[in-house]
Amino acid sequence: MTLVTRRNLVTGAALAVPLIANSSLVSAQVSEALLGSASDAERIAMDAYIYGYSLITTEVTRVQMSNVPALSGLHGPMGQFINVKRYPPADYRGVSAPNADTLYSAAWLDLGAEPTVFSHPDMGDRYFLFPMYSLWMPVVECPGARTTGGRAASFLITGPGWSGQVPSGMREIKSPTRYLLILGRTYANGTDADFAAVNALQEQYKLVPLSSFGKPFTFHAPPVDPNPGFSMTDKPQSVILSMSAEDYFNRLARLMGTVAPPAPEDGPMLARMARIGIAPGQPFDAAKLNPAVREALRDLPQRALAVIGAGRSSLGNEVNGWTVTKGLGRYGADYMKRGVVAAFGWPANLEEDAVYPNTTVDSEGRVLSGANKYTLTFAAGQTPPVNGFWSITMYEVDQGWWFVPNRLNKFTVSLRDDLKRNTDGSITLHFQNESPGPERESNWLPAPKGDFIPMLRMYWPKAGNPSLLDGSSAPPWVQRVS
Missing domain, CATH: 2.60.40.1610 (Domain of unknown function DUF1254)
Known part of the structure; x- marks a missing residue:
């Protein structure tokens, strides 16, 4: 297994950061932005915003959870x-x-x-x-x-x-x-x-x-910062959206200085950001940019989040109606993918540990709704291939994905439900609002009356054939039966 550890961070960053961290060099590059194309500087600002989005999101979340x-x-x-x-x-x-x-x-x-x-x-x-x-x-x-x-x-x-x-x-x-x-x-x-x-x-x-370690230890909480600089209760996305671009870039530069040094592979991005005055440990001063760029920074947060949102559809591949997202948890220089995950799936597991396919449609491409009844059948011996475990969770859609209240207080279906098998050894699950009958309730996943989304959770998915990871296995279609 190859993990993104950035073990050579200190050495690599030491080679890359000095190229842009010198204040006089940064000033010269900002002057270039003053004289150069405003559109170039605007593109750099957009890319810099997306580059830093995961860092700012994680830092805001850290403060809100731990302060x-x-x-x-x-x-x-x-x-x-x-x-x-x-x-x-x-x-x-x-x-x-x-x-x-x-x-x-x-x-x-x-x-x-x-x-x-x-x-x-x-x-x-x-x-x-x-x-x-x-x-x-x-x-x-x-x-x-x-x-x-x-x-x-x-x-x-x-x-x-x-x-x-x-x-x-x-x-x-x-x-x-x-x-x-x-x-x-x-x-x-x-x-x-x-x-x-x-x-x-x-x-x-x-x-x-x-x-x-190895001694008597009593935990003492660190001091609380009474003024963290943003809301402790608003959602991180809302907190970030409320930041001006100048505030955002100053936070990014400050964090990159000592708290979160950039990775060696970030060198090209750091060189681009330096052209508009964004550098690790250096204050960002928008006043040094030309007026057109300063004006573009006014609505940069909204435009950047729209770009990140548009990238959401590119994260997964559709197989039998299920959206399967892989390759998370390690991003290299794919800053867009990292930004999309920060906005919509923070912080995400490695695919070797867990994959969460979900679906919104049946085999005919119709949106799943509790007004109808559906089945999902795993052929004999073809339940999701995992070394850990699998389950399917039912969600209703209401400005988020939420459990479906039901008399059984049942939100998932998995092998721990003692699922009943058909005579050929296959397993048929039932997705519907009303009970399919007492004899089938072990295989029933209660659905809401409105639209719903089943999510298949596969922990420690198998790597060898059959495997969701290499495409040799896939969840079956959801079939509408009435």
């Missing part, structure tokens, strides 16, 4: 796990497309002063994963059942430029940015007994500064 004095709901101080104890309820309207398969354990780390040791207990044969994201949003590494196995383990997570002795028995994970997000998921089958078992595991997920 608090104590654990509360989905918020918690830096360096402490936020453990979700149960699936979201039927009326949940927090983050779109919630899941009812795993329980989250999220934590933000500040690696500026020293590394952090992350430990988990023996997980047995339970599926789990702990993807770790840099501020730019790529997956740095992903300890879990697929990669490191279920035995108890400890990992030393280090920040940019750290050098030192890695304790015996630990594996070092190098973060390219000062701040890092752990977004862990642990499988739970939905019963009270299993929730309790997972909660017991969550209590053993530990984060300890390296200097305190």
Whole structure:
């Protein structure tokens, strides 16, 4: 497996950044923008906005989640796990497309002063994963059942430029940015007994500064910033949209200075951005640009988000009506893909860990609606090929994708439902608003009365034939039956 670790970040950035970080050189390049084509400068500004969108999105999310004095709901101080104890309820309207398969354990780390040791207990044969994201949003590494196995383990997570002795028995994970997000998921089958078992595991997920490892340690929350500079409650997309382009680019330049150094492959983009005065660690002054460019910056956020939104359709391929999105979690210099994911799927798993096909149409191309009845049939031996597990979640569409309230309190269907098989060994699932009858309810996924979207979650999809990853396997069409 090849992960985007940017392990050569410090060395590579040291070669690239000095080419543009010198203030006199930046001034000369801004002068070029003053005299040159306004349209060129506008294109650079647009590209720079998209380039930085994942970084600004992740930073806003970090502050909103962690700039608090104590654990509360989905918020918690830096360096402490936020453990979700149960699936979201039927009326949940927090983050779109919630899941009812795993329980989250999220934590933000500040690696500026020293590394952090992350430990988990023996997980047995339970599926789990702990993807770790840099501020730019790529997956740095992903300890879990697929990669490191279920035995108890400890990992030393280090920040940019750290050098030192890695304790015996630990594996070092190098973060390219000062701040890092752990977004862990642990499988739970939905019963009270299993929730309790997972909660017991969550209590053993530990984060300890390296200097305190192996010693008595009491967590103390970092000070709260009373003026973070933006709303702590508005959605990150709204917060970013409310920023002026000048504010946005100043935040981007400040973060690139020391907190989130650009990757070596970003050199060409950094050289372009320097032409309009955007450089790591340097203040951005729009007043130095020509009047036409300054005017274009006024509505740049709105135009850039429209461009990002238009790129959403290019993320996935359609197979049997299902949109299958792959290649996430590692982006290289594909800043548009990274920006689209930041806007619509933050922060996204590696395809080796999870793929989430979804569909909105039946086999005739008609929009799925609870006014009708549908089936989905997996031929014998052809359920989704995974090493972990699979499930299908039903969502109603209402300014987001949400669980469908129903008398069974059932939001997903999977093999844990003891699915009934047809005489030929195939499995037929039923997507409809009303029950298909008691004898078929194990295979029923309740739909709303209006439009709906089924999402197939495949954790640890198989890599060999048959595989969704190489196209040798695909979900079957949804068939309308009445």
